[in-house]
Amino acid sequence: MNSPLPLFDFQGCLEACAQGDRRALHALYEEEGARLLGVARRIARDDATAEDILHDAFVRIWTRAASFDPARGSARGWIYSVTRHLALNFIRDTRREVVLDEAAFSSMPFASDIDLQADSAKIHRCLEQLEPARKQCILHAYVDGCSHAEIAGLLNTPLGTIKAWIKRSLKALRECMG
Amino acid sequence: MKTPQGERADDLDALAGEYVLGTLSAEQHEAVRHRLEVDVQLRTAVDAWEQRLLALNALAEPVVPSARLWKRINRSLDGQRPAQPVRWWQRLAVWQGMAGAGALASLLLAFSLLTTQPPPPSYLVVLVAPADSAAGWVVQASDARNIQLIPLGQFPVPSDKVLQFWTKGEQWQAPVSLGLVKPGEQYRVPSDDLPPLEPNQLFELTLERAGGSPTGRPTGPVQFIGRAVKVL
Numbered sequence: 001m002n003s004p005l006p007l008f009d010f011q012g013c014l015e016a017c018a019q020g021d022r023r024a025l026h027a028l029y030e031e032e033g034a035r036l037l038g039v040a041r042r043i044a045r046d047d048a049t050a051e052d053i054l055h056d057a058f059v060r061i062w063t064r065a066a067s068f069d070p071a072r073g074s075a076r077g078w079i080y081s082v083t084r085h086l087a088l089n090f091i092r093d094t095r096r097e098v099v100l101d102e103a104a105f106s107s108m109p110f111a112s113d114i115d116l117q118a119d120s121a122k123i124h125r126c127l128e129q130l131e132p133a134r135k136q137c138i139l140h141a142y143v144d145g146c147s148h149a150e151i152a153g154l155l156n157t158p159l160g161t162i163k164a165w166i167k168r169s170l171k172a173l174r175e176c177m178g
Numbered sequence: 179m180k181t182p183q184g185e186r187a188d189d190l191d192a193l194a195g196e197y198v199l200g201t202l203s204a205e206q207h208e209a210v211r212h213r214l215e216v217d218v219q220l221r222t223a224v225d226a227w228e229q230r231l232l233a234l235n236a237l238a239e240p241v242v243p244s245a246r247l248w249k250r251i252n253r254s255l256d257g258q259r260p261a262q263p264v265r266w267w268q269r270l271a272v273w274q275g276m277a278g279a280g281a282l283a284s285l286l287l288a289f290s291l292l293t294t295q296p297p298p299p300s301y302l303v304v305l306v307a308p309a310d311s312a313a314g315w316v317v318q319a320s321d322a323r324n325i326q327l328i329p330l331g332q333f334p335v336p337s338d339k340v341l342q343f344w345t346k347g348e349q350w351q352a353p354v355s356l357g358l359v360k361p362g363e364q365y366r367v368p369s370d371d372l373p374p375l376e377p378n379q380l381f382e383l384t385l386e387r388a389g390g391s392p393t394g395r396p397t398g399p400v401q402f403i404g405r406a407v408k409v410l
Contacts, residue, residue, distance in 0.1 A: 022252070022255060025251075025255070026248065029248055029251070033243050033247075033248075034241060034242050034243065035235070035236075035238075035240045037240070037241040037242070037243050038238040038239050038240040038241045039235050039238045041238070041241045042238040042239075043200075047241075050241065051243060051244060051247050054243060054247065054251075055247060055250055055251050055254065059251065059255065059258060062255055062258060063258050066393075066397070067397070071338075072221070072225045073225045073229050074232075076232075077228055077229055077232045080228075080232055080235050081198075081228050084200070084235070088200040089207075092204045092207065093204075120233035120236060122233075123230060123231065123233045123234060124233075138199070138234075139234070139237065141199045141200055141201050142198075142199050142234050143234055143235075143237045145200055146201075147201060148201055166196070166199070166201060167192055167196075170191075170192060170195035170196070170199070171188070171191075171192070173230065174191060174195070174230070177230050
């Protein structure tokens, strides 16, 4: 048989988690754990911390699965949001004062194997329409979890300019993506 | 829910975008997080941004978790009840939102003392929105068998949701449902086997899926909340 690979059922897994089925949580972990850890690692910039974040994320996915509302977005998006916000909270609590050095960043390239789903293609097409420095602002913020001040340091640009760029870039992205 | 005065749709969307992007200060971030529990408009904007930017997560290189991480997660689940939604009386926003209720309760109390013919209601509750402390409903009760909920305005509810009315005494384990309420309409709680009313008893309205909470406990966001004040 040459049938297409079935899509992983994120929503079904969350529903099963809500019913107390641990195998469903494990399936989510097997399916998405490495990618989620990559997201947490990128923001936390530390392996042990990233694993702590992923641990907390899966406990939260388990305890909050019943609160997932498919009317508000995809189940996959929800588990990423849970993980990202935990990671962002972590660095907000601990690391905002640390000065970043640019060298540390150049050693963390953006992954090249971007999956070309519709959404993915759309955001990248829209990002390409921004000036390169503004695109960097969005990526450093979202992917690296950088604050305004950190981005200002990395791009050697005044803080006020960075804030204005991000505001305008978000507006442009919204208009581009709908 | 209402939007604070002067906030335009653009500002709301910018706030939502920066919340998802992660560039808000800790204070702003916390403020948004609390507002999300009650502000449907902001929540919709945040959901849209989560969806728009989701694909950027693919830019972070995957990292294979260490073999012990799943065991650690699995152990942590032992102490957790599966998938219980956070209960409203454990939410900080709920308590913060009640700060403004006291003054208004006093006003209404004075008003009721001046105008009400005997017998007066023995308990009065002003239910306020957690986000901005705007008063939305008043509860009047002479005893546990005679509880009346009176709207102070029109508060739209999404067509697939309902308002559910709850109460919880200070020593109770969990809130008890007092029934489903139509927005903007008076509601009299059917005679029930409720324990006697007590001062400080909590009353609240949550947004639940059609038909009411499936668990018998509040699961949706708090729309209005207040505590009982004893009337002389």
